[in-house]
C-alpha cells in the first residue's frame with residue numbers, strides 16, 4: 100500500500116476551516132504487536148495475531164524473527180501468523196532493528212537463550228540509545244554479552260535456556276529492560292527472579308502490558324513485591340491474540356478533535372485501552388484548561404502530543420517526570436522546546452529535565468511560516484502536525500518518519516478533512 104506523504108521531503112498542513120469529523124481507527128498497538136510477535140515466536144506451534152500494527156518497528160521485529168528460523172506469514176494488512184519451534188535459532192547475519200527500541204531491547208535479552216552468537220544492531224539513532232543496564236543485568240545471569248559503547252551494537256553469545264537465579268535491573272532509563280528480562284526469563288532452566296535495583300522506572304504500565312501478554316502465551320509470573328517478579332520456567336504456548344489499537348496513535352486523533360472542536364470516532368473508548376498513554380485522554384479532554392503541571396512519567400509517548408496541544412491552552416503547562424524523553428528516538432525535551440520556539444520565540448523552553456510550554460491561545464489563526472525539524476522522530480512529526488490545524492504555515496520536514504509506528508497518519512488526517520501542500 101502507498102501512503103500519503105511518506106515519499107515527500109516536506110508536507111505543509113492547511114488548517115481545516117471546519118471541525119474535524121469522521122471515523123478513523125488508529126493502527127494496532129506497536130508495544131503489544133512487538134511483544135506478541137516475540138512470544139509467539141518462542142512458542143511451539145502456530146499463533147494468529149490479529150489487529151496488528153504493520154510499520155517499520157514491527158517489520159524489524161518480524162524480519163529478525165525470520166532470521167532466527169521462525170515462520171512469520173502476513174495473510175493481510177493487520178495479521179501475522181507465527182509458527183515457532185519453542186526456541187530461536189542463531190541468525191546468519193546481525194539483526195538490524197532500525198530505531199525500534201522494543202525490538203532492540205527485547206531481542207537482546209531473548210538472544211541469550213539462542214544457542215550461538217547474535218549481534219543486535221540498529222540505525223545511527225538506535226546506536227545512541229543506551230542499553231548498558233540491560234547488558235549488565237544479563238551478564239550477572241552468566242550471559243556472555245558485550246556492548247562496548249553502552250549502546251547497540253550488542254554481541255550476545257547465547258548458550259540456550261537461561262540459568263535459574265535472580266537478576267537486578269536499573270530501569271531508570273527504560274522500562275523496556277524489565278520487559279525484556281521478564282519475557283526471556285520464562286525460557287529459563289528454572290525460576291528466575293527479576294528485581295528492580297532502583298526506585299525509578301519508566302512507565303510501569305508497559306511492564307503490566309508485558310505481564311498480560313506473557314500470561315496469554317502461558318507464562319506464570321508471581322509478583323513477589325512491588326519491585327520483584329518471579330518467573331516460572333514454562334516457556335510459551337502458541338495462542339491466537341487480538342491486538343488492541345495503539346493508544347499513543349490515538350492521542351493525535353483525540354488532540355485533533357479537541358483542537359478543532361470536532362467529533363472523531365476512533366472506534367475504541369479511552370477506558371478500554373490497556374496501554375499507559377490512554378491516561379492522556381483525560382488531559383486532552385480538559386483542553387483548553389489543561390493543568391499547570393503535568394507529570395508525564397506514566398504516559399511518556401503522549402508528551403509530544405500534550406506539549407503541542409499546550410501551546411494553545413489557556414494557561415502555561417510544565418511537564419515533569421520526563422527525563423527519559425532525552426533517550427527516545429531523539430532528545431524529545433530538546434526537540435519540543437526547539438521546535439516550539441521556532442514557531443514563536445519563547446513558546447517552549449527547557450528547565451533542567453522539565454519542559455515548559457508558554458501557552459498562547461491568541462496564536463490560533465495566525466500565519467507563522469515554520470519548517471519543523473523532525474529529527475527522524477515520528478512523534479515530533481505527528482505532534483507538530485497538530486499545530487498546523489490551528490496555524491497557517493506549519494511545514495513538517497521528513498514526514499515519512501511517521502512510518503516507524505503510524506504509516507497511515509497523513510492519510511488518516513486527510514480522511515478527516517485535512518489538506519496538505
Ligand SMILES: O=C(O)C1=C[C@@H](OP(=O)(O)O)[C@@H](O)[C@H](O)C1
Nearest residue numbers: 130201273274275301305399400
Ligand atoms: O515497552 C514498550 O512497549 C515501550 C516503553 C516505553 O519506552 P521506555 O521504557 O524506554 O521508556 C515507550 O516509550 C515505548 O514507545 C514503548
Ligand SMILES: C=C(OP(=O)(O)O)C(=O)O
Nearest residue numbers: 198199200201400427428
Ligand atoms: C519511544 C518510542 O519507541 P521505542 O522506544 O519503541 O523505539 C516511541 O514510540 O515513542
